[in-house]
Amino acid sequence: MKTKNIKYILAAGLVCCGLTTTLTSCSSVLDEQPRSQFDPTYFNTKAGIEGGITSLYAHLRYFYGNGYYLNTMETGTDEYTYAQSADGNFKDADLTSVSNLNPTSSVAGGAWGTLFADINTANGIIENGPATGIDNALLAEAYFFRAFDYFILVQTYGGVPLDLGAGELKFNTTTSRVSVRNTVPEVYAAIFSDFEKALADLPENPRMTGTVTKNVARLFLSKAYLTYAWWLENPNNIPTYPECSRNSGEAKAYFQKAYETAKAAISNPGPYKLQTTFYDVNVATNDRNSEIMLYADHDEDEKFGNGGAGYGWGNGASPENFAYWMETWNYTEMIAKDPDGNNINPVQREAVQGLGRPWTRMAPIADAFMAGGVWEDAVKHIDSRYDATFTLSYFTNWTKSGGKAAYVLGANGMHVAPNEIYFSWVPESDDSKINYTGADGKLGFGEIAGRPDFVVAVNHISRKKYPCNWKIGIYRTDNAGGLGSKVNGGSPRPWNIAKFSEFYLIAAEAAVKLNLNSEARELVNVLRARAGKVSYCVNARAPLAADYSAEMVAATPATITIDYILDERSREFWGEGYRWFDLVRTQKWAERATVYHIAGSGYTDNTLEEFKREITPGRYLRPIPQGQIDGLMMSTEEKANYQNPEYR
Numbered sequence: 001m002k003t004k005n006i007k008y009i010l011a012a013g014l015v016c017c018g019l020t021t022t023l024t025s026c027s028s029v030l031d032e033q034p035r036s037q038f039d040p041t042y043f044n045t046k047a048g049i050e051g052g053i054t055s056l057y058a059h060l061r062y063f064y065g066n067g068y069y070l071n072t073m074e075t076g077t078d079e080y081t082y083a084q085s086a087d088g089n090f091k092d093a094d095l096t097s098v099s100n101l102n103p104t105s106s107v108a109g110g111a112w113g114t115l116f117a118d119i120n121t122a123n124g125i126i127e128n129g130p131a132t133g134i135d136n137a138l139l140a141e142a143y144f145f146r147a148f149d150y151f152i153l154v155q156t157y158g159g160v161p162l163d164l165g166a167g168e169l170k171f172n173t174t175t176s177r178v179s180v181r182n183t184v185p186e187v188y189a190a191i192f193s194d195f196e197k198a199l200a201d202l203p204e205n206p207r208m209t210g211t212v213t214k215n216v217a218r219l220f221l222s223k224a225y226l227t228y229a230w231w232l233e234n235p236n237n238i239p240t241y242p243e244c245s246r247n248s249g250e251a252k253a254y255f256q257k258a259y260e261t262a263k264a265a266i267s268n269p270g271p272y273k274l275q276t277t278f279y280d281v282n283v284a285t286n287d288r289n290s291e292i293m294l295y296a297d298h299d300e301d302e303k304f305g306n307g308g309a310g311y312g313w314g315n316g317a318s319p320e321n322f323a324y325w326m327e328t329w330n331y332t333e334m335i336a337k338d339p340d341g342n343n344i345n346p347v348q349r350e351a352v353q354g355l356g357r358p359w360t361r362m363a364p365i366a367d368a369f370m371a372g373g374v375w376e377d378a379v380k381h382i383d384s385r386y387d388a389t390f391t392l393s394y395f396t397n398w399t400k401s402g403g404k405a406a407y408v409l410g411a412n413g414m415h416v417a418p419n420e421i422y423f424s425w426v427p428e429s430d431d432s433k434i435n436y437t438g439a440d441g442k443l444g445f446g447e448i449a450g451r452p453d454f455v456v457a458v459n460h461i462s463r464k465k466y467p468c469n470w471k472i473g474i475y476r477t478d479n480a481g482g483l484g485s486k487v488n489g490g491s492p493r494p495w496n497i498a499k500f501s502e503f504y505l506i507a508a509e510a511a512v513k514l515n516l517n518s519e520a521r522e523l524v525n526v527l528r529a530r531a532g533k534v535s536y537c538v539n540a541r542a543p544l545a546a547d548y549s550a551e552m553v554a555a556t557p558a559t560i561t562i563d564y565i566l567d568e569r570s571r572e573f574w575g576e577g578y579r580w581f582d583l584v585r586t587q588k589w590a591e592r593a594t595v596y597h598i599a600g601s602g603y604t605d606n607t608l609e610e611f612k613r614e615i616t617p618g619r620y621l622r623p624i625p626q627g628q629i630d631g632l633m634m635s636t637e638e639k640a641n642y643q644n645p646e647y648r
Helices: 040-044 046-062 067-074 088-094 112-132 136-157 184-201 214-233 248-267 278-282 428-433 502-513 517-531 549-554 562-573 579-585 589-593 626-630 636-642
Strands: 019-022 031-034 080-082 292-296 362-364 393-395 421-426 454-457 495-499 533-537 542-547 595-598 609-612
Touching: 040 046, 040 112, 046 112, 046 136, 046 292, 046 495, 067 088, 067 362, 067 579, 080 088, 112 136, 136 184, 136 214, 136 579, 184 214, 214 248, 214 292, 214 495, 214 502, 214 579, 248 502, 278 533, 428 454, 502 517, 502 562, 517 533, 517 549, 517 562, 562 579, 579 589, 626 636
Parallel strands: 421 454
Antiparallel strands: 019 031, 080 362, 292 495, 393 421, 533 542, 595 609
């Protein structure tokens, strides 16, 4: 049996977005024809319904892999702050003195417009699908995506409208300029209903590679139960909008549902399973592996993989996957001397995982890598997730651009040959060994006696230079031994959205809230034991067989807390766009992210500075985009009341 793959071309439409699609028995891919828009009659045919369902997958590329959406989910958390080249989009999200977060900020927009257009497409499919004879399992995919989109919206903005102009959860065929926001409980009721319907009718195995299944529905249903339970409990008295009552006594039942739903998936994994090592989950050569349950797909075939846009252009706009640019510092500014005394760039832009195009927009905070942080030194040596998350070693590659030099001068005047390490990030404990005087003065590098590579300890991370996020980096198969002709473009890799590993942390978080400590510890230790297994060292670029599973399990605290769950979630999903939702759900955002440390934006800035964010309770909701409000045909007072109170 051939593996079927789903590929997309997404064309924007006035009513909604989609493709013409024919499902054939002899083809391994969807046969697609781009359309400028759908009209209502298009959903009166089976082919139209199938085309609409294909577009539900295609729409994922319009926010997952978008660097500005990643910014809204990471900057301002205990993982990331703005970097040296950041503009207002990133500074606004940081909520420090340079921030001016308001309804016109890109942080406000997020995925608002994309999601409501997609919800309307799902409404059309659900409303018209049964009359075309479409299979319930296929229709269930529309139920899934409608719930998926609303779940993102309710976490981001609070209560949002269920009526798009044609009635609650109805297909709107004309533009509506009147809107009323439903309450959070009303939105969650719709989300639960749709996810539960999807779970009942979806198949155990995907109909094509990458399509949703029962366990994909279970993942988001369990997370929705978990998030709503926290909202009901409201431990830190965070306000909601539109205002409504919430019964904290109901929270336990939803924590129980989250726990049971996640555990059911772990017990019945279907086609999904944990990869043997954390490296296997994220290495580009193993993309679309069995741990990845949902992704926004891309492909090196530019006709399909990027909505028709060429990867070589590097437009920095959806549907391009360009998010990895944001977390990449400008490593190409390193300069070295060749044997003849000429200056050359020892590490050049290359379309390989861990390098790629640098934009220097998002920098990890130094606190995370220091004593007490999630990547403190005790973790670095036994937790493979550290090595398989960050680019810590930068290998020379000048020969791939035609350079003939046999070596360059590295630290301590030693020779660094092609494909050897020129610069490294080293642990905080090594800082006392480093001489930062008289080394590479331009970038503030240091030297350790006997080492040819320049170094900086991670307790000197700055807005200018910092470890890149290796996991989400670019990878191409057509570099032909060179640096890659499209090194400045978007990545043709899929953007991972849902992982089987998250079931363990959802169940563990719910278990903590249910006072099931032994169960929580057991669930966490499944992932911690896996993190102790090593098959390959990313930062040595070499196989490495090691097993620190026993040490990892032994280091797990006897009592699991929500803070420990958040630490584990950070180590599993660092920089992938989970963090803001995690901190807002658990109401730990202000506690964990108000104060952070990082060095400055200059080349040689090594001294950490303290920064404080203004994370007020009202900012646990994002502002409704001003463009949405401006387009409403309502009174001035009604428009003002439509906005979340913090941003009026």
